[in-house]
Amino acid sequence: xxxxxxxxxxxxxxxxxxxxxxxxxxxxxxxxxxxxxxxxxxxxxxxxxxxxxxxxxxxxxxxxxxxxxxxxxxxxxxxxxxxxxxxxxxxxxxxxxxxxxxxxxxxxxxxxxxxxxxxxxxxxxxxxxxxxxxxxxxxxxxxxxxxxxxxxxxxxxxxxxxxxxxxxxxxxxxxxxxxxxxxxxxxxxxxxxxxxxxxxxxxxxxxxxxxxxxxxxxxxxxxxxxxxxxxxxxxxxxxxxxxxxxxxxxxxxxxxxxxxxxxxxxxxxxxxxxxxxxxxxxxxxxxxxxxxxxxxxxxxxxxxxxxxxxxxxxxxxxxxxxxxxxxxxxxxxxxxxxxxxxxxxxxxxxxxxxxxxxxxxxxxxxxxxxxxxxxxxxxxxxxxxxxxxxxxxxxxxxxxxxxxxxxxxxxxxxxxxxxxxxxxxxxxxxxxxxxxxxxxxxxxxxxxxxxxxxxxxxxxxxxxxxxxxxxxxxxxxxxxxxxxxxxxxxxxxxxxxxxxxxxxxxxxxxxxxxxxxxxxxxxxxxxxxxxxxxxxxxxxxxxxxxxxxxxxxxxxxxxxxxxxxxxxxxxxxxxxxxxxxxxxxxxxxxxxxxxxxxxxxxxxxxxxxxxxxxxxxxxxxxxxxxxxxxxxxxxxxxxxxxxxxxxxxxxxxxxxxxxxxxxxx
Amino acid sequence: xxxxxxxxxxxxxxxxxxxxxxxxxxxxxxxxxxxxxxxxxxxxxxxxxxxxxxxxxxxxxxxxxxxxxxxxxxxxxxxxxxxxxxxxxxxxxxxxxxxxx
Numbered sequence: 001x002x003x004x005x006x007x008x009x010x011x012x013x014x015x016x017x018x019x020x021x022x023x024x025x026x027x028x029x030x031x032x033x034x035x036x037x038x039x040x041x042x043x044x045x046x047x048x049x050x051x052x053x054x055x056x057x058x059x060x061x062x063x064x065x066x067x068x069x070x071x072x073x074x075x076x077x078x079x080x081x082x083x084x085x086x087x088x089x090x091x092x093x094x095x096x097x098x099x100x101x102x103x104x105x106x107x108x109x110x111x112x113x114x115x116x117x118x119x120x121x122x123x124x125x126x127x128x129x130x131x132x133x134x135x136x137x138x139x140x141x142x143x144x145x146x147x148x149x150x151x152x153x154x155x156x157x158x159x160x161x162x163x164x165x166x167x168x169x170x171x172x173x174x175x176x177x178x179x180x181x182x183x184x185x186x187x188x189x190x191x192x193x194x195x196x197x198x199x200x201x202x203x204x205x206x207x208x209x210x211x212x213x214x215x216x217x218x219x220x221x222x223x224x225x226x227x228x229x230x231x232x233x234x235x236x237x238x239x240x241x242x243x244x245x246x247x248x249x250x251x252x253x254x255x256x257x258x259x260x261x262x263x264x265x266x267x268x269x270x271x272x273x274x275x276x277x278x279x280x281x282x283x284x285x286x287x288x289x290x291x292x293x294x295x296x297x298x299x300x301x302x303x304x305x306x307x308x309x310x311x312x313x314x315x316x317x318x319x320x321x322x323x324x325x326x327x328x329x330x331x332x333x334x335x336x337x338x339x340x341x342x343x344x345x346x347x348x349x350x351x352x353x354x355x356x357x358x359x360x361x362x363x364x365x366x367x368x369x370x371x372x373x374x375x376x377x378x379x380x381x382x383x384x385x386x387x388x389x390x391x392x393x394x395x396x397x398x399x400x401x402x403x404x405x406x407x408x409x410x411x412x413x414x415x416x417x418x419x420x421x422x423x424x425x426x427x428x429x430x431x432x433x434x435x436x437x438x439x440x441x442x443x444x445x446x447x448x449x450x451x452x453x454x455x456x457x458x459x460x461x462x463x464x465x466x467x468x469x470x471x472x473x474x475x476x477x478x479x480x481x482x483x484x485x486x487x488x489x490x491x492x493x494x495x496x497x498x499x500x501x502x503x504x505x506x507x508x509x510x511x512x513x514x515x516x517x518x519x520x521x522x523x524x525x526x527x528x529x530x531x532x533x534x535x536x537x538x539x540x541x542x543x544x545x546x547x548x549x550x551x552x553x554x555x556x557x558x559x560x561x562x563x564x565x566x567x568x569x570x571x572x573x574x575x576x577x578x579x580x581x582x583x584x585x586x587x588x589x590x591x592x593x594x595x596x597x598x599x600x601x602x603x604x605x606x607x608x609x610x611x612x613x614x615x616x617x618x619x620x621x622x623x624x625x626x627x628x629x630x631x632x633x634x635x636x637x638x639x640x641x642x643x644x645x646x647x648x649x650x651x652x653x654x655x656x657x658x659x660x661x662x663x664x665x
Numbered sequence: 666x667x668x669x670x671x672x673x674x675x676x677x678x679x680x681x682x683x684x685x686x687x688x689x690x691x692x693x694x695x696x697x698x699x700x701x702x703x704x705x706x707x708x709x710x711x712x713x714x715x716x717x718x719x720x721x722x723x724x725x726x727x728x729x730x731x732x733x734x735x736x737x738x739x740x741x742x743x744x745x746x747x748x749x750x751x752x753x754x755x756x757x758x759x760x761x762x763x764x765x766x
Contacts, residue, residue, distance in 0.1 A: 645762025648695070652687050 002049035003059040010138035012039040017131035033127040044103035062092040090144030093491035105265035106134040108466035113257040115462035133159035137266040146205040164254040176250035183247040187237015194230025211280045228288025239271025242299040252314040256359030263321040264352035293333025300326025304427040307434040309560045336412030338488040346401035350393035353470035357387035364456040370441040372449035382464045386471040393474040395432035401478030432527035436534040444539045671712035679705035692756045
């Protein structure tokens with residue numbers, strides 16, 4: 001039974017990354033990447049076997065298997081006992097799906113990278129990092145122990161740091177890497193506080209036990225809310241939710257396949273997955289749920305609007321990822337457990353596709369700037385075709401994958417709150433607009449930079465084949481998984497929490513559910529309208545209308561280009577911290593050093609001088625005095641009296657002494 | 666004649682030797698007094714051997730050794746006395762006070 005071996009899934013890529021890192025010599029044609037690809041393929045095989053077993057009922061979900069990690073004697077409530085920390089794997093429907101998605105996307109990205117990173121000086125190291133990145137994410141997915149989850153969570157952060165800053169010899173990547181790392185750390189703080197609270201109140205990190213504890217109602221509501229908010233804080237950092245999304249657009253500085261991996265499977269999915277994994281905490285706290293929903297909503301809208309203006313092809317995609325993550329978060333927040341995870345899955349496919357496609361374009365024209373592109377559809381037909389599929393999926397046009405998952409989310413949100421629904425529908429329309437703006441600017445019209453465009457060539461098969469696989473998945477995954485509620489029943493099989501939530505959601509929304517057909521038709525029509533709008537503005541050779549529109553809404557454009565001032569806000573925060581640091585340094589040097597340290601030193605010196613004076617005046621003089629008395633007074637006197645050099649006198653003393661001894665015995 | 670007589674003779678000779686060594690001004694006299702003390706000790710050794718262990722001869726043998734050593738010592742002593750005389754032209758003890766501290 002393959003599910004028994006599921007613990008191998010994260011360990012294989014980990015082993016591969018170590019082998020790649022330490023084995024072999026760094027060469028441009030190093031064969032080491034194939035180790036990583038082989039390990040990934042093995043992991044994918046195990047994951048798919050697990051999904052297959054679970055889907056056919058051969059394996060029962062949730063599956064838990066754990067080992068003793070460490071134990072120590074503890075004193076619980078006055079009773080001595082042995083505390084045992086166990087770690088292991090917990091596979092429920094969501095975890096199984098995530099395993100499949102992560103392994104598949106990572107495998108395709110690695111194959112694609114063979115072409116994309118070809119000739120890079122750090123070819124081997126890149127694959128070591130990417131295997132490690134995947135291993136950390138897989139560890140996060142399978143683990144049943146929140147501490148291990150947290151460790152993997154941080155490892156994901158570290159490896160994203162390494163990969164975003166992969167070209168560290170350039171100026172921007174190290175900065176972006178630091179930004180990503182520090183921003184996510186800000187969120188991790190909340191996660192960590194939540195972990196402390198969890199252990200304080202529940203005394204365990206085992207997810208199954210925690211779920212029981214929470215569902216029994218052992219934890220006070222206030223604590224549950226705090227835990228939920230802490231977990232959300234961590235998830236917001238990793239999954240780039242407002243206001244911590246600022247790192248994601250900059251993370252584009254890494255190699256493009258890494259962006260694909262970060263955006264589709266490994267990094268940003270971690271936050272959503274964490275919320276889904278710890279869903280029972282949120283279910284128990286309405287405030288936390290509502291916060292999740294609003295955080296997602298705000299993020300979806302802000303990022304969706306910010307994606308309208310950039311000219312950097314990857315940046316558009318980055319903002320769209322943030323926006324889609326907002327959709328998922330919002331879905332989770334309104335109780336759409338399966339809807340959120342469904343969107344996570346389909347989004348992984350088409351966002352990986354879009355990023356890899358963008359990578360293919362960048363590889364061909366050597367720039368990210370869409371103003372230098374245009375007319376690439378003839379030169380790169382496969383990239384164009386697959387990216388069109390990705391765009392249609394992202395825009396939510398039936399029958400592509402994004403349509404089904406987005407539809408489910410909107411349905412859930414409508415049941416929850418019509419206001420949120422309206423904002424999300426508008427955002428969905430914006431999605432269609434910016435996605436096709438990007439597509440038209442890149443592939444339609446004439447080449448605007450002839451020097452670049454005329455030399456563009458279609459990428460090799462090693463890059464286009466993964467694109468085609470992902471395009472096929474983007475095309476069918478939505479329909480296939482939606483068919484007969486396959487996804488919902490599968491994911492629900494391991495997480496009864498999702499079912500309970502959805503049942504509750506249904507009960508609450510019995511009054512105002514929306515007709516799915518009307519919703520689908522309406523949203524599709526809206527999306528089509530915005531695609532047409534994008535077409536009229538950006539598809540031709542003449543951008544004067546777009547220019548006019550831009551000058552008409554110049555303040556709005558400026559606001560969007562400044563990213564609503566979030567970057568400025570955080571830079572201000574950093575600046576403030578800088579100033580505080582300068583102040584602290586001043587206090588340190590001028591006050592603490594000068595007054596306390598130097599003052600103490602001065603005091604000690606003065607005391608030492610006094611002590612020295614006393615020493616010299618009294619102690620030394622006394623010592624010298626003793627010597628003087630014994631040598632110069634007593635000694636000299638006695639010498640002149642007794643030791644006169646007369647041997648006979650000495651002999652007399654000797655004779656007297658011996659006689660005395662003889663007499664006195 | 667008993668052991669006491671011999672010991673008494675030895676004691677008298679020793680005291681005379683000490684007295685001489687402490688009081689004579691001349692170095693030669695002091696050396697002679699020291700010889701007297703050696704012989705007092707020799708009388709004691711011979712007498713004790715004769716009266717306490719008449720079967721052995723260790724005491725007598727020891728006395729012979731002491732005479733030999735004394736002769737050797739006199740050689741060294743007289744050589745020193747000669748050296749002193751050559752340097753200072755006199756052999757009176759009160760003038761020889763190099764050991765003064």
